[in-house]
Amino acid sequence: MVKIAKRVAASREGIDRKKLYPVTEAVALVKERAKAKFDETVEVAINLGVDPRHADQMVRGVVQLPNGTGKTVRVAVFARGLKADEAKAAGADIVGAEDLVEAIQGGNIDFDRCIATPDMMPLVGRLGKVLGPRGLMPNPKVGTVSVDVAGAVKAAKGGAVEFRVEKAGIIHAGVGKASFTTDALIENIKALVDAVQRSKPTGAKGTYMQRVAISSTQGPGVKVDVSSVHA
Template sequence: MQRGKKYKALKEKVDSTKFFNIDQAVELAKSTSYTKFDGTLEIATKVNYKSLQNIRGTISLPHGTGKKVRVLVFCKGDKQNDAKAAGAEFVGDMDLIEKVAGGWTDFDACVATPDMMKDVGKLGPILGRKGLMPKPKAGTVTTDVTKAVNELKSGRIEYRPDKGGVVHLGVGKVSFDNAKLVENIRTVVQTLMRDKPSDAKGDYLKTFSVSPTMGVGVKVDVKELVNTSI
């Protein structure tokens, strides 16, 4: 299979027994990307904590993700003008709720004012499944729709671990300068360590790797990364 052959050849470029510093890892991972489009550079890090449901938050990447974020805002009155002025693609109240209730989810992020949440909450089975449900902790249930839209547009992302305790995040496009990708990654590490539960014991981040959308994963020296980022 062609993809398999290509991947195998690229895999030989990366020593899978070695742990690289973040600058080397980014350079190596980018060099193994073989998509025809501008792929995303992704990180995966395993957190060491028993109550995974308590690990979640938001990260504002200084250089964004490189991805166009389509924002929907549920709000009424003057707030609709504010949301539109901030650049939200879809703005409305009950009309939009009915549209989403019908199964439409052609957007990437969702914001709601508190007075809309009684009705937005009924969309849980649709929005929750796609990780789009507005949440106060994530800053997406708010009266300041301008701020929320601006932050989402400029590269604020949500994080939460999967069932295995691994946080997966896109941290920019492969075409980004290495320095910008490294700065975004360090911001991820800083935020995860800042949000670390007070009762977490031992090394909080156990493993860390960098990989392109299609390409080879590169293992990172996680202790050095943490020590040089915080």
């Protein structure tokens, strides 16, 4: 515990927790402090002026990060016939119908993203209590229910990131790895912020985007000047 406390204290040195840093400086600070033995994920936390308990203040969407996520994404697709063939050709890791439902009900959830053709949704609906809490339920609003399964698979594999506001009005999303260049991370961060801004709900009042902070998996958070991350 003492070693952990010292490491945390050391990582916080040189960071003014009250200061709002320009995004370029903030990313540099985060990269410098990503000292884990693995390639840490760089994460963004956005505090929004919304109350997601109200339907007209829910924020949800998907963004295609220009430089990808740096993560290998396993994709499962519910499809039959030609659409199943298209999904496989596009690189889907798991493709099925009733057999995939049975596998998931049996606890075999070996994937990070779930896509379905519209005609499969009555079948997929049986898995709402399993996939929903894990954020894996296909949804047309984020492009995971689509007749273009090939496009959806390629998007998921290529850096598409779903975001959804949590109960406290915060969005968390990974935007790359600490090994990415500063410019690549900034481009990804700006793409996410822009997507969240464009998803502003009709019920939002007052200041919509209140705070932005970035951190690595094991590093300290760095507050970012919101005006510096608008694309």
